[in-house]
Amino acid sequence: MSDTEIEYDTEGVVKKFMYVNRKAPYGTIYALEVLEAVLISAAFEQHACIVFIDDGVYQIRKGQDTAAINMKNFSKTYGIIAMEKEDADEDEDMDMVWRIIVEKESIEARGLSADDFIVEVEVIASADLAEIMAEQEVVISG
Amino acid sequence: MIHTVNKSPFERNSLDSCLRLSLKGSPILLLEDGVYAATSGTSVSDKIAGAAKDHPMYVMGPDLQARGITEDEVIDGITVVDYGGFVDLVVEHGTVQSWL
């Protein structure tokens, strides 16, 4: 780490963050690195919608085995997000709402259902998801 | 919320996804290769012209110029802006969702 850390006063700030995942895993690195951003944000106790759209839904597909392509299988890391979500749901003192959402049209186009995923998801149709997206305050696109 | 699309509709489905997931009335800005969507006479022009009735639509002039697209090729109803205009749109319309 270099130089002086520049910090901004964010005391008491709670915003609605949305992380938009539209790309398949392994063909590019975007899936992995957006995941890392989501995990770091847990420490800041911000609201988060982790949304999978288009090929992004493939990121959480069950049964990934990356040995033969010599890449790290990071799909298990989504389990940590699910745990963070559960902790937030259960902790009455924490006002942090996390949602893991897949777009209904995206999974149907790809012949998938909620049972195909490694984490529990909310399957939401595009019209309703558009409403949720419109409420977000910070959108991080990977 | 304001939506931005920076890839050509012939290369990626980003604009289609944006149109599917953006509320009517929310503005859309086309930049970089996304500006090709704003040109008339393509296989998607009718769709985009339709979208321009549901959304205030904007296109980056500097990106049009770079790509040799003149303003009279831009679909009716799409407003050409520059970087200053882009900044103003973001100030006015709140959260930015970049469809990459």
Next chain:
Amino acid sequence: MKFGIQVNEGPFTHQASDSAYLFVKAAIEKGHQVMRVFFYYDGVNNANKLSAPQSDDRNLVKLWGALATEHNVDLVVCVAAALRRGIVEENLAEGFRISGLGQLTEVGMAADRLVVFGD
């Protein structure tokens, strides 16, 4: 208004860094504050001082660095993404600093607007 910016791509291969730079310049010219530009994924390559574009072309690494020195824009390179791509203190361009992903979350919280430029 206070802006945070995220740049997902390196210089030259994608237009993202140019678009982000020109947006930031326009924002500053209009009197807004650009609190931080966070370079993530290949965006960290915008901080490589070894970048040597042709002399008649723009030098994005230097252009970004100038924003830091002239307008106090905080240019942050994500340490995890940087390590992967070989951006370290030794080749870090002037005006940039290396820090953690928390800096992205923080500017998302502190700024009025976060704008992401990528591919």
